[in-house]
Amino acid sequence: MAPQKILVLGVGNVLLKDEGLGVHLVRRLEAAYDFSENVRLMDGGTLGLRLLDPIAQADHVIVIDAVQRGADPGTVQKMSADDLSKKVTFKNSIHQLDLVETLAYAEVLGQRPTCVIVGMEPLDIEPWGITLTPPVAANMKELEVLVLEEIQKAGGSWRLKAHAPQPFGEATDYVFGDSCGNHRD
Amino acid sequence: MAERIVVDPITRIEGHLRIEVEVANGKVTNAWSSSTLFRGLEIILKGRDPRDAWLFTQRACGVCTYVHGLASVRCVDDAVGVTVPDNARLIRNLLMGAQFLHDHIVHFYHLHALDWVDVVSALQADPVKASKIANDVSPAPKSGPSDFKAVQARLKKFVDSGQLGLFANGYWGHPAYKLPPEVNLIAAAHYLEALRQQARTARMHAVFGAKNPHLQSLVVGGVTCAADLNPDRVSEFLYLWKETMDFVNNVYIPDLLAVAGFYKDWGSIGGTTNFLAYGEFPQSAKEPESLFFPRGAIFKRNLGKVDAVDPAKITEHVKHSWYEGDGALNPAQGETKPMFTKLDTADRYSWMKAPRYNGEPMEVGPLARVLVAYGKGHEPTKKAVDGVLKHLGIPVEALFSTLGRTAARAIETKIIGEAMEGWIMQLVENLKKGDTKTFEPYEMPESAQGMGLNDVPRGALGHWIEIKGKKIANYQLVVPSTWNLGPRCAANKPGPVEEALIGTPVADPKRPVEILRTVHSFDPCIACGVHVIDPQSNQVYKFKVV
Numbered sequence: 001m002a003p004q005k006i007l008v009l010g011v012g013n014v015l016l017k018d019e020g021l022g023v024h025l026v027r028r029l030e031a032a033y034d035f036s037e038n039v040r041l042m043d044g045g046t047l048g049l050r051l052l053d054p055i056a057q058a059d060h061v062i063v064i065d066a067v068q069r070g071a072d073p074g075t076v077q078k079m080s081a082d083d084l085s086k087k088v089t090f091k092n093s094i095h096q097l098d099l100v101e102t103l104a105y106a107e108v109l110g111q112r113p114t115c116v117i118v119g120m121e122p123l124d125i126e127p128w129g130i131t132l133t134p135p136v137a138a139n140m141k142e143l144e145v146l147v148l149e150e151i152q153k154a155g156g157s158w159r160l161k162a163h164a165p166q167p168f169g170e171a172t173d174y175v176f177g178d179s180c181g182n183h184r185d
Numbered sequence: 186m187a188e189r190i191v192v193d194p195i196t197r198i199e200g201h202l203r204i205e206v207e208v209a210n211g212k213v214t215n216a217w218s219s220s221t222l223f224r225g226l227e228i229i230l231k232g233r234d235p236r237d238a239w240l241f242t243q244r245a246c247g248v249c250t251y252v253h254g255l256a257s258v259r260c261v262d263d264a265v266g267v268t269v270p271d272n273a274r275l276i277r278n279l280l281m282g283a284q285f286l287h288d289h290i291v292h293f294y295h296l297h298a299l300d301w302v303d304v305v306s307a308l309q310a311d312p313v314k315a316s317k318i319a320n321d322v323s324p325a326p327k328s329g330p331s332d333f334k335a336v337q338a339r340l341k342k343f344v345d346s347g348q349l350g351l352f353a354n355g356y357w358g359h360p361a362y363k364l365p366p367e368v369n370l371i372a373a374a375h376y377l378e379a380l381r382q383q384a385r386t387a388r389m390h391a392v393f394g395a396k397n398p399h400l401q402s403l404v405v406g407g408v409t410c411a412a413d414l415n416p417d418r419v420s421e422f423l424y425l426w427k428e429t430m431d432f433v434n435n436v437y438i439p440d441l442l443a444v445a446g447f448y449k450d451w452g453s454i455g456g457t458t459n460f461l462a463y464g465e466f467p468q469s470a471k472e473p474e475s476l477f478f479p480r481g482a483i484f485k486r487n488l489g490k491v492d493a494v495d496p497a498k499i500t501e502h503v504k505h506s507w508y509e510g511d512g513a514l515n516p517a518q519g520e521t522k523p524m525f526t527k528l529d530t531a532d533r534y535s536w537m538k539a540p541r542y543n544g545e546p547m548e549v550g551p552l553a554r555v556l557v558a559y560g561k562g563h564e565p566t567k568k569a570v571d572g573v574l575k576h577l578g579i580p581v582e583a584l585f586s587t588l589g590r591t592a593a594r595a596i597e598t599k600i601i602g603e604a605m606e607g608w609i610m611q612l613v614e615n616l617k618k619g620d621t622k623t624f625e626p627y628e629m630p631e632s633a634q635g636m637g638l639n640d641v642p643r644g645a646l647g648h649w650i651e652i653k654g655k656k657i658a659n660y661q662l663v664v665p666s667t668w669n670l671g672p673r674c675a676a677n678k679p680g681p682v683e684e685a686l687i688g689t690p691v692a693d694p695k696r697p698v699e700i701l702r703t704v705h706s707f708d709p710c711i712a713c714g715v716h717v718i719d720p721q722s723n724q725v726y727k728f729k730v731v
Contacts, residue, residue, distance in 0.1 A: 013416055013417070013420045014420065014423070015416045015419055015420050015423070015613060016416050043427075045420065045423075045424045045427075046417065046420045046421060046424060047424060127415070127416045127616065127617070128416065128613050128614075128616050128617040129617065130610070130613070
C-alpha cells in the first residue's frame with residue numbers, strides 16, 4: 001500500500017508579525033530539508049478556501065499556525081483538529097475564511113484528512129511587520145523539532161540538506177525565495 | 186519573380202492588422218504594415234473634463250487597459266502640476282508590474298508559443314522522456330510522466346475528434362518547426378497551465394484596482410483604493426505575486442531557454458536598427474532620473490551610446506496614413522483628421538500615423554527597454570541578459586532579432602517581478618509608519634499642457650493634453666503599436682516591423698509561419714484569422730491561426 005500523503009501547511013499573514021509564524025517555519029523547512037516523496041510542504045499564507053483542494057488531496061495534514069489560547073507568548077501548542085472550537089481564536093479571524101471552515105468544507109465533500117495543528121502562542125499580531133517577536137523567534141527551533149516528529153509519526157521522513165541554512169535566530173525576517181511554494185493545483 | 190503575400194488580419198486577440206509582403210527566392214524583400222481600424226479617441230475627448238480622460242483612454246484596448254489609464258492620469262497630473270503621494274506611486278507601480286507579469290505570460294504562451302511549438306508533434310512524444318527533460322531544468326510541479334501522459338491523452342482526444350478547437354488549422358508539420366516531440370509536449374502542457382496561471386495573475390489587478398480589465402482605482406492626484414491598504418488585502422496581493430513569480434521562475438524562464446536553444450538561427454532574423462524607451466516605474470517624484478527602467482534612445486544598434494530622450498524630437502507623420510495632409514507634428518500640437526480609406530501600398534495604407542524620433546523609426550517594447558537598460562549598465566538587466574546569452578551560447582548581437590525580442594520579454598518579466606517585492610515592502614513600511622496618504626488635492630487650471638510618458642508591456646506610450654477653459658482642447662495618444670507597426674514616414678523610411686520583416690525566410694508562401702514569428706514577436710495584440718492572397722492566381726488562401 002502506498003504511504004499516506006502528508007501535507008505540511010504553514011498558514012498565516014506574514015505582514016502581521018507572529019501571525020505569519022507558520023509560513024516562516026514552512027519556508028525554513030523547505031530550505032533546510034529534503035523530504036520523502038509522500039510529504040508536501042505548502043506556504044498556505046492567507047489563501048483560505050483555495051486551500052480546500054490541496055487539503056482534500058492529502059491523507060494527513062499538519063497545520064502550523066499561530067494559536068491564541070492565552071498562554072505565555074512563545075508557548076508551543078499542539079492539538080487535534082477535533083479539539084478546535086470557535087472558542088479557540090484560530091488566526092484571530094483575520095483571514096477571510098479560516099481553516100476551521102475549510103476543514104468543514106472538506107468534510108462535507110467526504111474528503112477530510114486527519115489533521116493535527118501545531119503552533120505557538122503569539123505575542124504580537126498587529127499590523128505591520130514581517131519579523132517574528134523575540135519570544136516566538138526563540139522557540140521556533142522547538143516548533144521545528146515538533147513538526148519533524150509529527151511528520152515521522154505520520155509516515156514521512158527527511159534528511160538535512162548539505163548546505164542547510166542556519167536555524168532561526170532572534171531576528172527572523174520573512175524570506176522570499178526563488179521557489180514560492182507549490183500552491184498551484 | 187516576386188510574389189506578394191497578404192496576411193490580414195494577422196494576430197490572435199484583436200483584428201485589424203494587415204501585413205503585406207513581397208517574397209523573392211524564399212525571402213521577404215519588401216513589407217507593408219497596415220492598421221485597418223480607426224481609433225478616434227482624440228476626437229471623442231475634445232471638450233471633456235480632463236479628470237475623465239483616463240476612463241476613456243483605457244478603453245483604447247481590452248487587454249492592456251490599465252496602461253492607458255495610467256498614461257492619462259500621469260499626463261493630467263503633469264498638466265495640473267500635482268505630485269502624487271508615495272503610496273499612490275507605489276500602488277500605481279504595483280498595478281503596472283502586475284500588468285507586465287500578466288501580459289507577458291499571455292504573450293509567450295498564448296500568442297507566440299504556437300509559432301515555435303508544434304502541438305500535433307507532441308502526440309509522438311514519450312511522456313517518460315518528457316518528464317525527465319522537464320525535471321532536469323526546473324522544479325515545476327505537475328511534471329511527472331503521468332502528468333504528461335494525461336496532457337497527451339487530452340491533446341489526442343482533440344485531434345482524433347477532428348476538432349482541434351483552439352489548435353485548429355495551425356501550420357502543424359511545417360518544416361520550420363524544430364522542437365523534438367518531448368519538448369513540444371512540455372510546451373503544450375505549459376500552454377494549458379499558463380491559461381490557469383494568467384487568470385490568477387490578473388487577480389492582482391482586482392486587489393487594488395477593483396477589477397480587470399478596465400481598473401477603477403486611479404484618479405488624477407493619486408489612487409482611490411485607500412480602504413484596501415490593510416493586511417488582508419496587501420497579503421492577498423503578495424500571495425498572488427508569489428504564485429506568479431513561482432510560475433515565471435519555474436515554468437516561463439526554463440521554457441524560454443529550452444525553446445530558444447532550438448531556434449538560435451532566429452538570432453539573426455527580424456532585427457531593427459533604432460530603439461526608444463521612455464522608462465518606467467518611478468522610484469521617487471523625480472523623472473526620468475528615478476525610473477527603475479531607464480529612459481533612453483539607441484541609434485544604429487550602438488549599445489555603447491544611449492542618448493537622453495527629448496520629447497520635442499517626437500513627431501508623427503501622416504504622408505502614408507489615411508489622414509489629411511502630409512506633414513509631421515509633435516504630439517503636443519498633434520492633429521487627428523481622418524480623410525482617406527483606399528489601401529495603396531505606394532501611397533496611403535494605414536490608420537496608424539508614423540511616429541519618428543529625430544526623424545528615425547524606433548523600435549519600442551521589451552527589446553528596446555532591455556537594450557537601453559543594458560547599454561546604461563542597469564545591474565539587474567546586465568546580469569540577466571549576460572546569463573541568458575551565456576546559457577544559449579550566443580553573442581550580444583543576437584539580441585537584435587526576433588529571438589532577442591522574445592527573450593527580452595521573458596528577461597524583463599523576471600526583473601520587474603523581482604523588483605515588485607521591494608515595492609510591496611516599501612508600501613508596508615509606509616503603512617507601518619502610519620503614512621496612509623493616497624491622494625494629493627490640486628486645482629484644475631484654466632489652461633495648461635501636460636505629457637505622460639509610460640513604458641508599458643508593448644513599449645513606449647505617450648499621452649499629451651492641452652487644457653483650455655478647464656476642458657480638453659486637444660489630446661493625442663502615441664501608442665507602442667504605432668511606433669512598431671506604423672507605416673512609412675514622409676521620408677519613406679519603413680516602420681520597424683516593415684524593416685524587421687525584410688530578409689525573413691518564407692519556405693512556403695501558403696503557410697507563412699516565419700512571418701508570424703517576427704510579427705508576433707512585436708506582440709501586436711490582435712487577430713484570429715489569416716488570409717493569404719496569391720496575386721498570380723488571385724487565389725485567396727484562408728488559414729485560421731491560433
